[in-house]
Amino acid sequence: MSSDLPINEKISLKGSANKLKVIIPENMPEGTMWKELDHTALDASNLFTGVDLVIHLGGRVISRGFLLRFLKDFVISHDIRLSSWEANDESSREAILSMGLNLSRKDIKQSRRSARRSETLVIHSSLRSGQRIEHDGDVLIIGHVNDGAEVIAEGNVSVMGKLKGLVHAGYNSEEDRAIIAASFETKQVRLGTKVSTLSEEADFWGRYVIVSPEKGSLLFKELKI
Amino acid sequence: MDSRVIVITSGKGGVGKTTTTANLSVGLAKAGFRVVAIDADIGLRNLDLIMGLENRVVYNFIDIIEGNCRLQQALVRDKRVENLFLLPAAQTRTKDAVSPEQMVTLCEELRKEFDFVLIDCPAGIEGGFRNAVIGADEALVVTTPEVSAVRDADRIIGMLESMNKSPIRLIINRVRPNMVKEGEMLDVDDVLDVLAVKLIGVIPDDDSVIKSANSGEPLTFGSKSPASQAFSNIASRLVGVDVPLMDLNANEQSGFFAGLKKIFRI
Numbered sequence: 001m002s003s004d005l006p007i008n009e010k011i012s013l014k015g016s017a018n019k020l021k022v023i024i025p026e027n028m029p030e031g032t033m034w035k036e037l038d039h040t041a042l043d044a045s046n047l048f049t050g051v052d053l054v055i056h057l058g059g060r061v062i063s064r065g066f067l068l069r070f071l072k073d074f075v076i077s078h079d080i081r082l083s084s085w086e087a088n089d090e091s092s093r094e095a096i097l098s099m100g101l102n103l104s105r106k107d108i109k110q111s112r113r114s115a116r117r118s119e120t121l122v123i124h125s126s127l128r129s130g131q132r133i134e135h136d137g138d139v140l141i142i143g144h145v146n147d148g149a150e151v152i153a154e155g156n157v158s159v160m161g162k163l164k165g166l167v168h169a170g171y172n173s174e175e176d177r178a179i180i181a182a183s184f185e186t187k188q189v190r191l192g193t194k195v196s197t198l199s200e201e202a203d204f205w206g207r208y209v210i211v212s213p214e215k216g217s218l219l220f221k222e223l224k225i
Numbered sequence: 226m227d228s229r230v231i232v233i234t235s236g237k238g239g240v241g242k243t244t245t246t247a248n249l250s251v252g253l254a255k256a257g258f259r260v261v262a263i264d265a266d267i268g269l270r271n272l273d274l275i276m277g278l279e280n281r282v283v284y285n286f287i288d289i290i291e292g293n294c295r296l297q298q299a300l301v302r303d304k305r306v307e308n309l310f311l312l313p314a315a316q317t318r319t320k321d322a323v324s325p326e327q328m329v330t331l332c333e334e335l336r337k338e339f340d341f342v343l344i345d346c347p348a349g350i351e352g353g354f355r356n357a358v359i360g361a362d363e364a365l366v367v368t369t370p371e372v373s374a375v376r377d378a379d380r381i382i383g384m385l386e387s388m389n390k391s392p393i394r395l396i397i398n399r400v401r402p403n404m405v406k407e408g409e410m411l412d413v414d415d416v417l418d419v420l421a422v423k424l425i426g427v428i429p430d431d432d433s434v435i436k437s438a439n440s441g442e443p444l445t446f447g448s449k450s451p452a453s454q455a456f457s458n459i460a461s462r463l464v465g466v467d468v469p470l471m472d473l474n475a476n477e478q479s480g481f482f483a484g485l486k487k488i489f490r491i
């Protein structure tokens with residue numbers, strides 16, 4: 001499995017500049033996959049609007065029939081703009097090209113160190129329960145992160161509204177990152193490899209809070225600007 | 226008047242979608258509108274029972290789609306009020322028996338005949354949800370004031386928004402007076418704070434709802450119970466009547482309304 005597959009076996013979304021990558025775990029059974037695609041599209045279609053999607057198939061071996069169904073059931077029925085495909089399997093790549101579809105130019109493999117981090121992903125709405133975004137840079141949410149919503153970012157995460165869902169900043173990153181929430185109301189946050197659980201009794205609950213790493217644990221500070 | 230197709234939906238099951246569909250259908254028909262209630266909960270036929278029409282069901286909406294009968298034949302007319310019809314669900318089929326396109330076509334056909342098409346949605350987000358919702362313009366989301374129901378409602382609202390349903394309005398059902406804010410129960414303000422959609426009504430938890438379900442006579446046929454009044458108010462608000470707030474002080478002595486004071490402030 002290539003390294004950019006998600007840790008959990010679910011379809012996940014990863015944003016970069018003006019593209020959004022839909023990562024389909026290569027071992028997910030096809031029946032499950034169609035269902036999950038439908039759910040993903042319903043859950044996340046506000047994130048899909050105005051963005052070009054890249055479909056990441058990993059090593060999955062697919063046919064022209066698969067592509068046809070994909071276009072009909074996912075791309076057309078959810079009114080999606082598709083930019084390109086990523087496939088590791090040679091016959092899958094052949095099938096994609098033979099139908100006049102694009103492959104991503106992903107040969108430009110960035111070594112993690114030298115690559116410039118992606119731009120900030122700005123979300124102009126609240127994330128509702130079940131909505132999940134992943135991004136390899138910073139994420140700015142101009143809205144709330146509701147209970148049941150998730151944000152996973154390699155960079156920093158700022159929430160301009162209430163943070164009630166799950167945020168994981170500094171995911172997969174060795175650098176220090178921070179989480180900022182205008183109203184901190186969540187029982188768990190993750191920063192890098194650290195997890196912290198909190199209770200409503202915490203004196204910064206509901207306040208403007210910054211969470212940052214400090215001597216191997218997480219420091220919660222009320223932000224007073 | 227333009228025909229309106231409204232889906233009644235929820236995240237969590239058992240929060241009152243079918244009860245709401247039945248009561249609003251009757252309420253709107255009594256106000257003189259031509260109304261059809263569709264039971265889109267395939268496999269779990271239920272709306273006919275709540276409306277007391279179960280003995281008159283011959284065809285169902287799959288029969289129409291499959292061409293076994295004409296639309297007019299499948300519609301069950303309610304004899305208690307003019308202009309109220311039910312389109313029953315099939316009890317024996319799987320949820321895949323209908324395609325989204327067929328559902329849209331059906332809604333378009335019904336639009337020609339009715340002022341209101343109310344769709345009782347199945348619980349959850351599996352297959353049936355999309356079909357039930359796809360032909361609708363507007364949505365009413367029903368939730369109870371429990372934390373888990375509200376979280377599930379949030380998810381459904383996200384989906385309805387992404388499907389461009391508008392307006393999406395909220396009904397908070399089974400609200401109890403003297404509801405202490407403890408544990409898993411939220412008050413109306415809390416629920417609205419989370420969901421950030423327009424509230425169209427609050428329905429008290431009321432035994433008359435259960436009695437009416439058992440007798441197959443929706444409350445809005447004439448009951449004077451608090452839940453009946455709440456449903457009638459929602460039916461009025463649906464057609465743009467600005468229902469004045471209940472006069473809570475006048476009912477102070479009843480105790481019940483005193484408890485609802487905060488709840489009905491909106």
Ligand SMILES: Nc1ncnc2c1ncn2[C@@H]1O[C@H](COP(=O)(O)OP(=O)(O)OP(=O)(O)O)[C@@H](O)[C@H]1O
Binds near residue numbers: 241429432434452
């Ligand atoms: N306001 C209320 N007060 C008391 N009981 C209620 C109220 N609303 C609904 N109920 C009861 O709750 C139960 C579930 O209601 P209903 O069948 O309308 O829910 P539903 O959302 O349609 O369920 P499902 O998801 O299974 O279709 C029924 O027994 C009903 O009588």
Ligand SMILES: [Mg+2]
Binds near residue numbers: 242243244271345
């Ligand atoms: Mg029901």
